[in-house]
Amino acid sequence: MDIDDFKRSLILREQDLTEQISRLNGEARESNSAEVEDPADEAASDEGKATALEESTRLSATLKQVQDALTRIEDGSYGRCIDCGREIEAARLSAVPWTPYCLADQEQHDRRDAQAMGSTL
């Protein structure tokens, strides 16, 4: 495993996400301040704003993971699952270089998230 390759792709990803988030936040602000007189337009504008904010929140969560991964590269713990400490599968790291979990633990977290979401319904 070549850490430098992962580091380069994580840094690119970080820049990309940061740009996308600031663009989405700008969109959310714009549609907020736009003067809308037609109620239908207003509804569409609100919807666009909500979507932009939702997308921005989702990208921010990924950005956090990317930054955490860069921190783990610096402290030498990159490539190991933060839950069980085992090495994360190489194929998995290639696909999602910022993942903090091995596949088994990721599945557990996904299940827990799904349950948490279900319980709020």
Ligand SMILES: [Zn+2]
């Ligand atoms: Zn694990």
